[in-house]
Amino acid sequence: MSGVPFPRFPADGPVVCIGETMAALAPxxxxxxxxxxxLRLSVAGAESNVAMYLADLGRSVSWLSALGDDAFGRRVRAAVAAAGVDVTGVRTDPERPTGLLVKDPGRDRTRVHYYRGGSAASALGPEVLDDERVRSAALLHLTGVTPALSPSCRKLVEAALGTPPGERPHAVSFDVNHRPALWPDGTAATVLRDLADRADITFVGLDEAQDLWGADLQPADVRRLLARPRILVVKDGGVAAHAFADGETCTVPALRTDVVEPVGAGDAFAAGFLAGLLRGYELKRALRLGHITASSALRVTGDHGPLPDGARIEQLLAADEEEWGAAMS
Structure with missing residues (x-):
């Protein structure tokens, strides 16, 4: 399918991302x-990461959430807005604080400590979907972080995915984004599989799928488990990404990248791939844009790094297989 044009899906138009963003401290x-x-202060949130990269890629995008009436909340709002994202739908909660995370870099991986219990965003519920921005969106993006935050947040995601795909006014994309620390009750595997299988476009890391649903799973096995999404993307870290759509499979190797920190790369990949779909790209080109965008996150300690210039992006998108395989992001 790598050279076959894929019908524009979702329709070209604005994107809405819903979910919590926290202040982040990192050594x-x-x-x-x-x-x-x-410690350096920045912001971190899966959905706002996607929104910021979509804005970088020229998309009209809004982020809906809630923040505390505090300095961290003001910092988060300003940072997301500065990236070109519409934040006018973000509510300020006078009673609950903005969430906080602290990164702890290690030799093999970065541990993340969350301080988000009772946060402003944890009080979000299905009423968020009544926002006029959602009603006029071409694409709504959610992740598996949100349903883990509170019962009302889970109801929000379930409501967004509750309408049958053929009756939705917009496409819904869902990134599994499994955060084990947020699921102490052992329900993650069942809940996330159910939600992921209801989306129009689903993203999951192969390592996530193996942790959740079986250590021996391969990308094709994940497709059998999640058979309903029109498009399923299985990301295999720095190896490749696989897209399954309409009975076909497209695989694109990852770009060679000097990795500073992997946190945020999955969100960046999702933004690049979704931007490609919104532009009407065929699957191979959309996967390539996902890899290019992900490499921007891999090269920085924060979640949001600068994209290559437009000419470099176009050069990589147009490269033949040999050039792509030899390219350094």
């Missing part, structure tokens, strides 16, 4: 937290 330079002397 600078990136050393283990217990030996750090300085």
């Amino acid at each position: 600078t330079p990136p050393v283990p937290l217990d030996s750090a002397e300085d």
